[in-house]
Amino acid sequence: MNYLNELNGAQRDAVENTEGPVMVIAGAGSGKTRVLTYRIAHLINKGVDPFNILSLTFTNKAAQEMKERISKIIGGSEARNIWMGTFHSVFSRILRSEAEKIGYPQNFTIYDTQDAKNLIKTILKEQGLDEKIYKPGLVYSRISSAKNNLLTAAAYCKNTTIQSEDRQAAKPKIGEVYKVYESRCFKSGAMDFDDLLFKTNVLLRDHPGVLNKYQHRFKYILVDEYQDTNFSQYIIVKKLAAAFENVCVVGDDAQSIYAFRGANIQNILNFKTDYPESKTFKLEENYRSTQNIVNAANSIIKHNTEQIEKNVFTSNVEGNKIKVHRAATDNEEGKMVANLIYDTQFSAQARPKDFAILYRTNAQSRAMEEALRRKNIPYKIHGGQSFYQRKEIKDLLSYFRMIINPNDEEALKRIINYPARGIGKTSMDKIGIAANNNDTSIWNVITHLNQFNTGINAGAQTKIGGFLEMMKSFASQIKSKNAFELGNEIASTSGILRDLYSDKTPEGISRYENIQELLNGLKEFTETENEEDGDVTPRGLTEFLQDVALLTNVDNESEEDRDKVTLMTIHSAKGLEFPYVFCVGLEENLFPSQMSLTSRADLEEERRLFYVAVTRAEKEIHISYATSRYKWGSLIFCEPSRFIEEISEDFVEYTFDQNTVAQKNHNSNFDETHSAQNNYGSGKTTYKKKSTMPPKRNAPETVPQTTPKHLKKVSNTAPAPPESAASLNLEKGMMVNHQKFGNGIIENLDNGKATINFQNIGTKQLLLKFAKLTIIK
DNA sequence: GTATTATCTAAGTCT
DNA sequence: TAGATAATAC
Numbered sequence: 001m002n003y004l005n006e007l008n009g010a011q012r013d014a015v016e017n018t019e020g021p022v023m024v025i026a027g028a029g030s031g032k033t034r035v036l037t038y039r040i041a042h043l044i045n046k047g048v049d050p051f052n053i054l055s056l057t058f059t060n061k062a063a064q065e066m067k068e069r070i071s072k073i074i075g076g077s078e079a080r081n082i083w084m085g086t087f088h089s090v091f092s093r094i095l096r097s098e099a100e101k102i103g104y105p106q107n108f109t110i111y112d113t114q115d116a117k118n119l120i121k122t123i124l125k126e127q128g129l130d131e132k133i134y135k136p137g138l139v140y141s142r143i144s145s146a147k148n149n150l151l152t153a154a155a156y157c158k159n160t161t162i163q164s165e166d167r168q169a170a171k172p173k174i175g176e177v178y179k180v181y182e183s184r185c186f187k188s189g190a191m192d193f194d195d196l197l198f199k200t201n202v203l204l205r206d207h208p209g210v211l212n213k214y215q216h217r218f219k220y221i222l223v224d225e226y227q228d229t230n231f232s233q234y235i236i237v238k239k240l241a242a243a244f245e246n247v248c249v250v251g252d253d254a255q256s257i258y259a260f261r262g263a264n265i266q267n268i269l270n271f272k273t274d275y276p277e278s279k280t281f282k283l284e285e286n287y288r289s290t291q292n293i294v295n296a297a298n299s300i301i302k303h304n305t306e307q308i309e310k311n312v313f314t315s316n317v318e319g320n321k322i323k324v325h326r327a328a329t330d331n332e333e334g335k336m337v338a339n340l341i342y343d344t345q346f347s348a349q350a351r352p353k354d355f356a357i358l359y360r361t362n363a364q365s366r367a368m369e370e371a372l373r374r375k376n377i378p379y380k381i382h383g384g385q386s387f388y389q390r391k392e393i394k395d396l397l398s399y400f401r402m403i404i405n406p407n408d409e410e411a412l413k414r415i416i417n418y419p420a421r422g423i424g425k426t427s428m429d430k431i432g433i434a435a436n437n438n439d440t441s442i443w444n445v446i447t448h449l450n451q452f453n454t455g456i457n458a459g460a461q462t463k464i465g466g467f468l469e470m471m472k473s474f475a476s477q478i479k480s481k482n483a484f485e486l487g488n489e490i491a492s493t494s495g496i497l498r499d500l501y502s503d504k505t506p507e508g509i510s511r512y513e514n515i516q517e518l519l520n521g522l523k524e525f526t527e528t529e530n531e532e533d534g535d536v537t538p539r540g541l542t543e544f545l546q547d548v549a550l551l552t553n554v555d556n557e558s559e560e561d562r563d564k565v566t567l568m569t570i571h572s573a574k575g576l577e578f579p580y581v582f583c584v585g586l587e588e589n590l591f592p593s594q595m596s597l598t599s600r601a602d603l604e605e606e607r608r609l610f611y612v613a614v615t616r617a618e619k620e621i622h623i624s625y626a627t628s629r630y631k632w633g634s635l636i637f638c639e640p641s642r643f644i645e646e647i648s649e650d651f652v653e654y655t656f657d658q659n660t661v662a663q664k665n666h667n668s669n670f671d672e673t674h675s676a677q678n679n680y681g682s683g684k685t686t687y688k689k690k691s692t693m694p695p696k697r698n699a700p701e702t703v704p705q706t707t708p709k710h711l712k713k714v715s716n717t718a719p720a721p722p723e724s725a726a727s728l729n730l731e732k733g734m735m736v737n738h739q740k741f742g743n744g745i746i747e748n749l750d751n752g753k754a755t756i757n758f759q760n761i762g763t764k765q766l767l768l769k770f771a772k773l774t775i776i777k
Numbered sequence: 778g779t780a781t782t783a784t785c786t787a788a789g790t791c792t
Numbered sequence: 793t794a795g796a797t798a799a800t801a802c
Contacts, residue, residue, distance in 0.1 A: 088792050113792085193792045260790060363788050366793095383791085391795095417778095424778045460778095552792065571790045593789055609790080632787070633793040 003038055003073055007031075014248075014281040015039045018046065018220070021241075021275035023268070024250040027312035028297065028615035029288025029577065032250055036224060037066050039248065040082065041073040043220055050081040054218040054240070058225045058575055059552045060085050083218065087233050088193060089550045091200040094214070095191070096546070101207050102199055107404045107542060109190040110549035114389060115410040116140055116181075116192045122413075123180045126436065127173065134171055142166070143178050147194035148230045148262035150201055153179040187441050188409040197232040204239050215243035225575070226251035226271075230262035238274070245275065253308050254301050257571060257609045259601070269308065284311050288577050288618050290319025292651045296621075297614045299648035304604045321653040322614070323622045324644055330364070330585075330629035334371030337582050340622060341565060342375050344580060348619075352378050356566040356578040358613050360591040364584060365567050367629075372565060380561045382568040383553040392500060392511040393518055397548065399490045400541050403475045407441045416446075416467060419495040423467065427460040470494070483541045484526040487519055570613045581617035583610075586625040587638035610643045 004012055011031055014024045015038045026032035036055070044050055057063040063084040070079040083090060092110065099106045111119070117136045120143075124134050146156045156162055157175035166174050185191065191199060204211045221241050223229065226249035229237070241247035249271060256265045272278055286294050294314045301307070325340075327333035341355050357368050362384040372379045387393060395418055398411035406412075417423045434452045435442045445452050446464050456464075470493065477486055491497045500512040525544050553572045566578065585591055591610070596602035614621055623644065628637045644652075734746045745757050 086792070110792095196792080258791075261792080361789055420779070422778065426778075550792070569790065595789065605790095630793080 003041065007034070007038065008285060010281050010283050010285075011035050011038075013279075014250075014283070015042050017279055017281075018043055019246060021245050021271075021278035022248040023226075023271045023278055023280045024248065024283060025268075025280065025308055025310060026250055026252050026283040027286060027310055028252065028255065028612070029286040029294075029314075030283035030312070031285075031287055032224070032252075032283065033062075033066065033575075035283065036222060036250060037069045038073070040066070040079075040222065041070050044070070044074050044078060048220060050078045051083075052217060052219040053082045053084075053222070054090070054220070055082060055084040055222040056087055056090060056224060056237075057084060058086065058228070059554050060089055060550070061552070061555045061557070062224070062575060086550065086552065087229075087236070088196050091236070092191075092196050092546070092550060095196065095199055095203065098203055098207070098210055101210065102203055103186070104191070104199070105189045105405060105407075107189070109188065109401055109405045109408045109411070110196070111185065111190045111192040111410060112389070112549065113140070113193070114394070115190070118410055118413070119184060120177065120181060122432075123177050123184065126432075127177065127180070129173055129177070134173070134177070138171075139174055139177055142174050143181060144192075144194050145262050146178065147198045148232045150198065150232055150235065153182045184409065187407065189405050189407045190410070194232070197230075197236065200236055201232060201239075204236065211239060212243075214240055219244050219246060221247045223247070223249045224251070225255075227253050227256035227265055227268045228258040228263040229267050230258075230264055231267075232262070234264065234267045245277075247275075254304075254608055255574065255612050255615075257574065257605060257612060259605050265306075269306075282310050284313060286312050286314040286615075287316070289314060289615060290316050290619060292319045292321050293614060293617050293621055296322050296647050296651035297611055299651065300607065300614060300643065300646055301611045303646050304607055320620050321651050322647060323620070324586075324652060324654045325622060325624035326640075326656045327624060327626045328628065329635075330367040330626045331370070333584055333624050333626040333629075334367035334369075335374075337368060337584060337622070337624065338371035338375045338377060340582070341372075341377055341580070344620075348580075350579060351563055352565045353563045354579040355582070356568070356573065356576070356580070356616065357582045357584060358568060358570045358573050358616065359584050360570060360593060360609075361585075362569060364590075368567055368584065377565055378563065379565040379567055380557075382556075382566065382572050386551075386553070387514070387517075387556070388548055388551070390511075390514055392496070392514055396487075396491060396494075396496055396515060396518060397545070399471075399474070399494055399496075400487070400545055402471060403478060403490075404542050404545060406443045406471070406475075409442050412442055415494075416464075419499040421467060421495075422463045423460060427456050427464070430454045430456050478540060478542070481540075482526045483539060483544045484519065484523040486541055487522040491515060491519060570609050573616050574612055577616055577618055579617070579619045581613070581621045583613045583621065583623045584625075585629075586623050586641040586644055587629075588641055590629075590638065591641055592643070607643065607646075 004015065007015060008031075011034065014022065014035045018039065024032070024035060026035070040053060040055060043053060055063070055066070057066065063086070067079045067082065067084060070082070071077065085093075095102075095104070096106050096108070099108060117140050120136045120139050121131065124131055124136065124139070143156075146153075146162070151159065151162075153175065156178050163172070163175065166172050185195065204214070218240050221237060223237055228251070237247065237249075249268070251268050253265055253268050256263060256268075259265065272280065289297075291314055294312060294316075298312060325333075325336055327336050337357060341352075344350050344355075345352070357379075359365065359368070365381055365384060369379065369381065388397065395414055398408075398414040401408045401411040402415065413428070416428070431442055431445050431454055434454045435445045438445070438452060445454065447468060449456065449461055449464065474486070474490055474493075477489065481489065497512070497515065500508060500515060503509070503511070522544065525547075526539060528539070553568070554576070566576075570583070589597075592603055592606035596606045614623075625640045625644070626638060628635055630636075732746055732748065735743060747757050
C-alpha cells in the first residue's frame with residue numbers, strides 16, 4: 001500500500017494503530033485530515049466494512065470531501081457507506097429512525113435558534129415575565145448549556161447551584177420557562193440543535209437494545225476536532241465506543257474555540273485518564289505555513305497557560321514576516337485590504353480563491369464587501385445571515401414544515417396570517433390560550449375548533465377554515481409531486497409570490513428573487529439522485545427539509561463560487577487553509593471581544609482564536625486594525641489589539657511608522673492612535689488638548705450631532721480632528737511639519753507617497769494616507 | 778383587523 | 793444601520 005509512504009513517522013503511527021483508543025494531538029497544518037482519511041482507508045483495506053465506521057467531522061462539507069479522497073485511495077464506491085458527518089447530522093439521522101422510541105414523530109422538525117427564541121418569547125409573554133429582564137437570548141443560552149450538560153428542565157430546577165445563580169442574576173424563573181419550553185417543543189414535534197445531542201443521549205440511556213445495536217454497528221469511531229466537543233457529545237462517543245473501544249480522537253487543544261457553546265477542553269486533556277490503555281501520537285510538523293507564520297503563531301499561543309506540550313515546527317521556507325497594517329476607519333481598512341489583494345494578484349500570480357479575509361464578527365464583512373466590489377474583485381461570504389434564515393425563505397419553508405409536521409407551532413405562527421388573510425393577533429391569542437388550557441397543540445385546536453371553547457367569532461373561523469383547506473390540499477400532494485413541483489404550487493397558491501411580486505422596492509425585488517432562488521434550489525435538489533442509499537425515487541420536500549436545517553456555514557458553496565476571495569469569521573475558517581490570509585479588525589473590544597475581557601479563560605479562548613486565524617495562512621498573513629469604526633451607525637474609536645503586541649517581534653513587520661504605533665505610548669501621542677484619512681470631526685469632547693494639535697481645518701461634521709455614548713467613553717484618548725495629508729494640496733519644495741519628525745522639505749511626491757527631508761532626522765518616505773502633516777510654507 | 782409610522786435597541790462566535 | 797416592536801390612524 002503505497003499511501004503509507006506518504007506519511008511521516010507520527011502520521012503513520014496514527015494511521016496504523018487502528019485497534020484500541022488513540023488520541024492524536026495534531027498541531028495546526030500538521031496533516032490531520034490526511035491522517036483521518038488514510039486511517040479510514042487503511043481500515044477498509046484491512047477488511048473493515050465501511051458500514052462499521054463512524055466518523056464525526058466538523059462540517060458536512062469536510063465529510064463529503066473526505067469520502068471522495070477515501071474513494072480515490074481505495075477505489076470503488078464503498079466509501080459512501082461510511083457513517084460520516086457532523087454530530088448533529090449523523091445523530092439526527094439516527095434519531096429519525098428511532099424517533100418513536102422516545103415519543104417523537106419520525107418527521108420531527110428541527111428548530112433553529114430563531115425558532116427557539118421565538119418560542120421562548122411566547123412563553124415569557126404567557127408567564128408574564130418581562131423580556132427586558134428575561135432576555136430571550138440569555139434564557140436560550142441558559143437552557144442550551146443545561147442541555148449540553150445533560151440537564152433536563154426538572155434537573156435544572158432541582159440543581160441548587162444553578163438555582164442560586166439564577167436567583168443572583170434576578171432571573172429565578174428561568175427553570176420554569178425551561179420546563180414549558182421543553183414540553184412545547186415536544187408537543188410541536190420539534191427538537192432544537194441541542195436536543196439532537198440531548199435526545200440521542202436519552203435514546204442511548206433508556207434503550208439498551210438501541211445502544212447495543214449502535215455499539216456493534218460502530219466498531220470504529222473517529223472524532224475530529226475533539227477539543228470542541230461538549231459534555232453531551234462526549235458521553236455519546238463514550239457510550240458508543242464502550243463495546244470495542246476502537247475510538248480515535250483527533251484534535252488540538254490550542255485550537256479550542258467553542259467553549260461558548262459548551263465545548264469542554266477537558267475532554268481532550270482527560271482522554272488519557274478515560275482510557276488508560278490509550279496511545280497518544282503527536283503531529284508536530286507543520287506542512288502548511290512558512291517558518292515565520294509558524295513561529296509567530298507559537299509566540300502567540302505561548303501566552304496561554306494550560307495546554308498539552310507540543311512543539312510545532314516546519315521545514316518550509318522562512319517566508320515573509322507577518323505584516324501589520326493600520327487604517328483610519330473600517331472602510332479604509334476594507335479599501336486597504338482590497339488594494340493589497342488586487343496588487344498581490346499581479347505580483348504573485350495569485351487567484352482570487354487564494355485569499356481569505358477573516359474577521360471576528362460577521363458585522364465586519366460589510367466594509368470588506370464594499371471595497372472588494374469597488375475593485376471588481378470576486379468574493380463570497382460564508383455565514384452571517386444565511387440564505388435560509390431570511391424572512392421570506394423562512395416563511396416559505398414554514399409552509400413546507402407544516403405540511404410535514406403540522407404540529408410545528410413556530411412554523412404555524414409564521415404563516416397562518418402570512419400573506420395576510422385576516423387571522424390576527426386576537427384570534428391567535430385565543431387559540432393559544434385554548435391550546436395551553438387543554439394541553440395540546442395549536443394545530444389540534446384549529447383543526448377541531450368546535451370542540452374547544454375558544455370564543456373566536458364566525459368570520460375568523462371561516463378564515464381559519466380556508467387556511468386549513470389550503471394546507472390539507474398541499475399535504476395531499478406530498479406523495480404525487482416532487483419537491484420542486486410542490487414547492488412551486490405552495491409559493492403561488494399561498495400568495496407568497498403575489499405578495500412579494502407586488503412589492504417593487506429594491507428589498508421587495510430581492511425577496512422575490514430569493515424565493516425564485518429557493519425554488520431553483522429545489523429543482524436542483526429534485527434532480528439530484530439520492531446518493532446515500534442509491535435510491536432513485538424522486539426526493540420530496542421531506543428530504544429537502546431534513547438537509548436544510550443542518551447545513552453548516554461552510555456547507556453551502558456553489559460552482560461559480562470556486563474562484564473567489566473568501567470572507568468568513570475565524571470560527572468558520574477552522575480547518576481551512578489559504579495562501580494569503582487577511583485577519584482584520586485587530587482591536588481591543590472587538591478582537592479580543594469586549595465580553596471576553598472579564599475572564600482569563602475567555603481571553604485565552606480569544607487568543608486561541610487568533611492562533612487559529614494566523615495558522616490558516618500558507619504563504620502570507622496580514623493583520624490590520626482600524627483606529628475608528630462605525631458601530632450601530634455611529635463612529636467609535638479603537639485601540640489596537642493586545643494580540644498584536646503579543647506576537648514576538650522577530651516575526652512581525654509594521655507597514656506604517658512604528659513610532660506612531662498607538663499601543664507603544666498611549667499618553668505622549670494620543671492623537672497618533674488615529675491616522676488621518678478621513679476628516680471625522682470628533683465632536684466637542686475632544687478638544688481639550690488643543691494646544692498640542694495641529695490647527696483645525698474645516699473638518700466636515702460627519703459625526704452625529706448627539707454624541708453617542710461610545711464616543712464619550714473613549715473621548716479622553718480620542719484625537720484632534722485628524723488631518724489627512726492626502727487632502728492637503730502638497731507640492732514639491734514645500735516645508736511641512738510632522739508631529740514626530742519635525743520640519744522638513746518635500747523632495748518628491750508620487751502615488752500617495754512623499755519623500756521628505758527632515759531637518760533633524762534626514763530623508764523619510766511617508767504615506768500621505770497616514771502621515772499627519774501641516775504646511776509651514 | 779390591517780397598514781403605516783415612530784421608537785427602540787441590538788452586533789459574539791455556530792449547529 | 794436595521795430589524796423588531798409599539799403606537800397610531802384607518
